[in-house]
Amino acid sequence: MSTLEPNQLNNTRKAQHDVVFFNRVPKVGSQTLMELLRRLSIRNDFGFHQDRVQRVETIRLAPEDQAALSALVSSYEEPSVYIKHVCFTNVSSFGLPEPIYINLVRDPVERVISWYYYVRAPWYYVERKIAFPDLPLPDPKWLKKDFEQCVLSGDRECKYLKGEVREGIGDHRRQSMFFCGHHVDCLPFNTDGALERAKRAVEENYAVVGVLEEMNTTLAVLEHYVPRFFEGASDVYWNEISRYNPINKNNFKPPVSEEVKELVRKNFTREIEFYEFCKQRLHKQYLALKLKKP
16 A cells, blocks of 8 residues: 555546546435535636436436537536536547546445435425426325335335346436446446446546545545645535535434345445445545545
């Protein structure tokens, strides 16, 4: 570890276009990071762009849509940030300049529990109904379904089966898909092929993949590896956002027992491996800075 150099671990140097592409994973603290970027855009003088709310969020795109998205990212004036829920999109593969990729991850089991209750929260449906008035309301029985009972009863929604394929934003079992990309091999749940593709993208393309549970380290690495955009990030986060603006805190999420979490973890082996891989990489980046632990 003592021989690590920040430059060796910093993909920011590969960027050919001073635009941050934050293809944010849901329920990992990405809403908070988005708000941080919005505030930093004023402080650090860069453009802030985010995708509009979609009726149906499509994260896996056809090649022509990937090309269109890549062209959009490349069209922003430097320096800028663009934020969207979407799988990793290799902009340079379309003959366009490489942006600066960033993202966040979270303990995958905690994340899937968070998503389970997020889509059942009353305010979630109020927001969706305001945005899309013709959306039907969900079945009250579904809304009241408890995660622990869902797992223990073998409910279809809470079965996390290796190799299973489900399309769409509703499939929130894996965060690795946001790094694996749009390839068909990324679809099966908890498989080696998807895991390796996701790891490769992180290693080769992402400047920083932060970890929700380690926000101090994440902010320090972002500040040092992507300084044009994240200068002053720790100050803004701790003194403005974290203190006064808890974002998307779900008071409707009950505690889930460790026993049930352990049952779920047995089927999340590759997702957990990917999370640990990202965490280890973040630690390497941090250690390479030779900083005193915050």
